[in-house]
Amino acid sequence: AQSVAQPEDQVNVAEGNPLTVKCTYSVSGNPYLFWYVQYPNRGLQFLLKYITGDNLVKGSYGFEAEFNKSQTSFHLKKPSALVSDSALYFCAVRASGSARQLTFGSGTQLTVLP
Amino acid sequence: KAGVTQTPRYLIKTRGQQVTLSCSPISGHRSVSWYQQTPGQGLQFLFEYFSETQRNKGNFPGRFSGRQFSNSRSEMNVSTLELGDSALYLCASSPGQGDRNIQYFGAGTRLSVL
Numbered sequence: 001a002q003s004v005a006q007p008e009d010q011v012n013v014a015e016g017n018p019l020t021v022k023c024t025y026s027v028s029g030n031p032y033l034f035w036y037v038q039y040p041n042r043g044l045q046f047l048l049k050y051i052t053g054d055n056l057v058k059g060s061y062g063f064e065a066e067f068n069k070s071q072t073s074f075h076l077k078k079p080s081a082l083v084s085d086s087a088l089y090f091c092a093v094r095a096s097g098s099a100r101q102l103t104f105g106s107g108t109q110l111t112v113l114p
Numbered sequence: 115k116a117g118v119t120q121t122p123r124y125l126i127k128t129r130g131q132q133v134t135l136s137c138s139p140i141s142g143h144r145s146v147s148w149y150q151q152t153p154g155q156g157l158q159f160l161f162e163y164f165s166e167t168q169r170n171k172g173n174f175p176g177r178f179s180g181r182q183f184s185n186s187r188s189e190m191n192v193s194t195l196e197l198g199d200s201a202l203y204l205c206a207s208s209p210g211q212g213d214r215n216i217q218y219f220g221a222g223t224r225l226s227v228l
Contacts, residue, residue, distance in 0.1 A: 043204055043219035101159040101170055
């Protein structure tokens with residue numbers, strides 16, 4: 001079975017400061033990892049994915065994520081947070097070559113304070 | 115290119131009724147997945163269709179069913195509605211069979227069961 005843990009329900013950060021949203025995963029085999037963002041009354045928007053290759057993945061809106069196989073983590077980062085980054089963030093995993101569905105974490109509410 | 119379109123955006127039903135939700139995928143996408151999002155359970159996978167065939171199914175009762183048409187549009191049906199079925203139902207489309215593919219989500223249908 002595959003699973004994702006987002007240990008923080010809420011993350012607060014001041015505008016201009018770096019932000020990190022944490023994600024750890026459990027999967028059999030090689031993981032495919034994704035980050036999505038959800039704004040109020042909206043669906044999920046894709047931010048970035050890790051399939052293979054460089055451990056540092058760059059995505060939309062200045063976000064990046066670092067894949068760490070030994071720690072089974074895929075933390076989302078941004079060097080300088082914007083108030084408009086305030087939203088609900090989801091990490092998701094899918095095992096390569098297995099069932100197709102994404103397994104999502106419980107989500108982390110990011111609030112960027114002006 | 116138009117995104118994933120879900121209709122209707124909002125629905126109010128009463129217990130015991132049935133409901134049908136519709137999803138039009140991104141043009142050219144042949145895979146459609148459905149997810150249920152609730153505050154308590156988070157995002158849970160319902161089922162996936164590819165080329166009119168259900169390819170994968172989550173752990174939901176038989177009251178939840180779906181289908182996909184030859185133009186890749188998909189419908190989801192919930193019969194004998196229960197209060198606990200109140201949720202945001204999200205549809206996601208992806209190009210095809212590859213497990214590396216990104217799933218693109220619609221804005222969702224918010225179902226309220228009274």
